[in-house]
Amino acid sequence: MSYPIRAISRDEVGEFYRQMALGFGWDPAEGMAEGFAAFLESERTRCAFDGDDIVGTLATHSLELAVPGGVLATGGTTMVTVRSSHRRRGILRQMMSSHLDEVAGRGEPLAALWASESQIYERFGFGCASELCRIVVERAHSEFAETPEFSGRCRLLTPEEARRQLPAVYEKLWRGRPGHFARSPLWWEARHFSDPPWKREGGSALRFALYERDGEARGYLQYRQQAKSDEANLPRGRLHVVELQAEDAEASAALWHHALGVDLIEMVQAWNRPPDDPLFWLLADPRRARRSQRDALWVRILDLPAALAGRRYAVEGRVTLQVSDALRPDNSGTYVLEGGPEGAECARGGGPPDLELDVADLGAALMGGSRLATLARAGRVRGAPEAVARADRFFAWDPPPWCPEIF
Numbered sequence: 001m002s003y004p005i006r007a008i009s010r011d012e013v014g015e016f017y018r019q020m021a022l023g024f025g026w027d028p029a030e031g032m033a034e035g036f037a038a039f040l041e042s043e044r045t046r047c048a049f050d051g052d053d054i055v056g057t058l059a060t061h062s063l064e065l066a067v068p069g070g071v072l073a074t075g076g077t078t079m080v081t082v083r084s085s086h087r088r089r090g091i092l093r094q095m096m097s098s099h100l101d102e103v104a105g106r107g108e109p110l111a112a113l114w115a116s117e118s119q120i121y122e123r124f125g126f127g128c129a130s131e132l133c134r135i136v137v138e139r140a141h142s143e144f145a146e147t148p149e150f151s152g153r154c155r156l157l158t159p160e161e162a163r164r165q166l167p168a169v170y171e172k173l174w175r176g177r178p179g180h181f182a183r184s185p186l187w188w189e190a191r192h193f194s195d196p197p198w199k200r201e202g203g204s205a206l207r208f209a210l211y212e213r214d215g216e217a218r219g220y221l222q223y224r225q226q227a228k229s230d231e232a233n234l235p236r237g238r239l240h241v242v243e244l245q246a247e248d249a250e251a252s253a254a255l256w257h258h259a260l261g262v263d264l265i266e267m268v269q270a271w272n273r274p275p276d277d278p279l280f281w282l283l284a285d286p287r288r289a290r291r292s293q294r295d296a297l298w299v300r301i302l303d304l305p306a307a308l309a310g311r312r313y314a315v316e317g318r319v320t321l322q323v324s325d326a327l328r329p330d331n332s333g334t335y336v337l338e339g340g341p342e343g344a345e346c347a348r349g350g351g352p353p354d355l356e357l358d359v360a361d362l363g364a365a366l367m368g369g370s371r372l373a374t375l376a377r378a379g380r381v382r383g384a385p386e387a388v389a390r391a392d393r394f395f396a397w398d399p400p401p402w403c404p405e406i407f
């Protein structure tokens with residue numbers, strides 16, 4: 001059965017929100033819907049209707065996404081739900097096809113998303129392009145290997161000061177880490193500063209620490225504190241790192257040192273850190289820090305030449321790729337990519353391919369994190385060992401991708 005798919009009007013935003021909350025299993029808290037409506041781009045939604053009822057939701061954030069050495073316009077796929085009474089009738093497939101047409105039609109070479117479950121999106125051409133690392137450090141085992149000496153200092157900010165300071169720090173660094181994206185003032189307010197009680201999940205209001213050196217802000221830490229309780233079965237004092245952004249190694253170490261030094265805290269937790277977080281190399285007893293990794297940002301390439309030429313490459317090179325794209329067959333074909341640290345060009349053609357792969361695996365490799373050699377060892381990328389090794393060196397990038405926030 002086919003359901004009409006269309007964008008909602010501003011009048012339908014409330015209904016969209018109710019359906020989405022139902023789909024994710026939330027009970028909407030007071031003020032939640034208004035906060036969410038502020039940054040919903042209603043004209044970019046693609047919803048399924050059964051009569052007058054919204055039975056499927058999908059929205060898009062217009063993102064500027066950092067890729068290795070560049071920035072690409074990206075449709076940030078989000079708020080995907082199908083009403084439980086209508087699941088597994090192809091509604092997601094219909095909404096996704098319409099959404100990818102819309103993103104491609106606007107000339108955005110990529111779509112990107114965070115997946116609630118990792119087995120859903122590969123069938124639509126998305127590949128896992130970056131991972132996150134969850135970290136739990138017991139305060140009792142948080143000593144640094146070397147007594148740190150910082151030439152700057154951390155100071156706590158009021159929310160008003162944070163509104164002035166944090167965006168400027170982020171602006172200096174986001175383009176340098178693939179997976180980050182530009183934040184508008186509206187995004188900062190709705191996603192990072194607005195702090196109603198329902199966002200706190202038992203923790204304190206947001207706290208902000210800034211690291212300054214030579215009169216300039218070099219990094220910040222946003223966190224919540226959960227008070228220690230002496231009663232049995234109640235949580236021990238915890239500090240939840242919401243975001244830590246640092247311009248350099250000293251700022252990163254100083255902000256971690258601050259987080260690990262807050263009194264009445266027994267455990268510091270961070271649910272989304274980059275897998276290459278330097279913390280482990282700072283700790284005297286790194287095995288005590290518990291880490292677990294999982295998929296984070298998934299990338300779908302819609303315009304192959306624009307996406308591949310829109311990033312830079314670690315070394316000079318030339319690679320010919322034979323790409324298959326079952327959902328968007330016009331993308332299938334052979335592409336020649338040539339470039340290096342200063343830029344790249346990509347066009348159709350190029351003779352016998354060095355590598356054969358699916359568009360989802362190319363999306364995974366695009367950000368330089370998921371390695372082509374690893375994908376080849378999993379049988380997902382095919383080519384002569386020499387060609388795989390060459391392409392692997394070409395696509396790899398430092399720093400590896402990390403997306404600092406879920407959307």
Ligand SMILES: CC(C)(COP(=O)(O)OP(=O)(O)OC[C@H]1O[C@@H](n2cnc3c(N)ncnc32)[C@H](O)[C@@H]1OP(=O)(O)O)[C@@H](O)C(=O)NCCC(=O)NCCS
Nearest residue numbers: 023080081082087088089090091092093114115116119123
């Ligand atoms: C995930 C969800 C949107 C799927 O919607 P749906 O309309 O039932 O999906 P479709 O019927 O269009 O299924 C499309 C394909 O995806 C597969 N699929 C859908 N949901 C899946 C899931 N949770 N796990 C594995 N496969 C899934 C279907 O089997 C189907 O496969 P095929 O077409 O290759 O045979 C819906 O189950 C839902 O709302 N879940 C709760 C909210 C959620 O997790 N949203 C995703 C946020 S990132």
